[in-house]
Amino acid sequence: MKPAQFHYFAPTSVPEAVAMLAERGPDSRVLAGGQSLLIELRYRSARPALVVDINRIPGLSEVTVEDGSVHVGALVRHAQLEHAGFDDPLAELFRQVAPYVAHPPIRARGTFAGSLAWAHPASEWCALAMALGAGIELEGPAGPRTVRADSWFRGPFATACLPQELVTGVRLPRPPAGTVAAFAEHRRTHGSFALAAAMVMLRLGQDRVQWVRIGLANAAGVPLRAIGAESLLMGERPEPELLAEAAARAAADADPPDEPHAPAAYRRHALATLVRRCLARAIENTGTP
Ligand SMILES: Cc1cc2nc3c(=O)[nH]c(=O)nc-3n(C[C@H](O)[C@H](O)[C@H](O)COP(=O)(O)OP(=O)(O)OC[C@H]3O[C@@H](n4cnc5c(N)ncnc54)[C@H](O)[C@@H]3O)c2cc1C
Known part of the structure; x- marks a missing residue:
């Protein structure tokens, strides 16, 4: 049509x-x-x-790395993040996540900010923004304002953006130095939307979890941060039993959609598996024996 x-x-x-x-x-x-x-x-x-x-509009296509945050302009394409060249745990997460966003031609045109404005529940970038507490920057007739990710997503394809407002960029807090990233996704075919996806950013200190963020995509009508699972892990030694318990908690706190091709129980099981896998991979990447 x-x-x-x-x-x-x-x-x-x-x-x-x-x-x-x-x-x-x-x-x-x-x-x-x-x-x-x-x-x-x-x-x-x-x-x-x-x-x-x-x-x-000039000036909207830059990724700017600042002391405490990374600023992603409204016209930064998925592909720019796939090849993020700066040295930061966030860049590592961008590089792991981006190949799962659609296909290369779509990644060459589609934007990170556009994904947040569209707010598809399965969007990997929306889950990343939620996990890290991104600030979505808007310009409107009343001037500029910033909305935190946890107030931005209002439901599937619904955000706090007013019709007369423009998203000009997104500010992502930089994780602490020494943070490692892991991402895992379950999808039916290459390039299709995630049935479920999980990402973990984690920092160990003296063999204990010092800092952790867990983001989930397609785990509810909006992207989720698995706060209950994060609390279980904080300050603890990352033993396999604890990782399994945290993964189960993340899945239990989710509210995945029930669809004929992927019932809620199936998605919940997938989420637990993905979170456990990400946690194990992140721990492995810290080099802890
Ligand atoms: C086959 C296919 C597979 C895909 N797979 C995935 C996937 O696996 N994961 C994923 O996350 N996405 C996927 N997508 C979506 C893709 O990532 C889009 O690029 C993205 O969701 C929207 O970004 P865009 O820049 O193209 O936005 P547009 O299409 O231009 O806009 C999307 C919506 O956001 C609004 N909008 C965009 N930018 C702004 C702004 N600056 N201010 C205010 N409103 C704005 C528009 O008005 C519109 O309502 C897929 C798309 C296709 C076609």
Whole structure:
């Protein structure tokens, strides 16, 4: 099917884009990588009167590494993160996760911020943002504001973004030095969305867990941080029994969707397996015997 007719506007600055969004409000949609929006337009599940294409706005395509955080501009593509060249545990996680986001042509166009704006429950980037407590930066008619990931996701494909607002970037806190990362995903075919996915960032000190974050994708209507499992691990020696207990806790605290091809119980089992696998891999990567 072809998209319904819409007006197209390609601003060259954030204020210009915001002014247009403010004027047209809910009748407009932002176009970033277009890898989800164009499908919606073609199926006519979205029929905006105006599409605001932000691809000509300069200054939104950079990944900036700062002292305590990494800033990802609104036009940073998945592929940029797949090849993140900076030396940081977060870059390691980007490099592990990105190959699981769709296919190479989609990764060349689709954006990290666009994934957070679209808010698919299976999105790996949404789970990463949730696990690390990202700040989603918005510009709107009332000025800039930042929304923390735990207030951003409101449900499947629903966020705190107002129709007249533009996501300009995402700020991710940098994990402490010495943190190791592990990611695991279960999906039906190469390039398809995750049936379930898990990621772990973990730092050991004196053979005990000093810092840990666990993110889950497709474990509920929104991405989850497995806080109960993290609490079980904090300050403890990472013995196999404890890792299994933490993994079981993460799965028990999840609320995965029940679908004919992947019932909730199956997804819960997959989540426990994935979390346990990530924890074991992370511990192994710390070099602890
Ligand atoms: C075959 C296929 C497989 C895929 N597999 C995966 C997968 O495994 N994992 C995964 O996470 N994703 C997957 N995707 C989705 C892909 O990653 C998209 O690129 C991404 O979800 C959306 O990013 P985008 O830049 O393309 O956004 P767009 O398609 O341009 O926009 C998506 C939505 O977000 C809004 N939006 C985008 N940017 C902004 C902004 N800056 N401010 C405000 N609103 C904004 C748009 O208005 C629109 O509603 C897949 C897509 C396809 C087609």
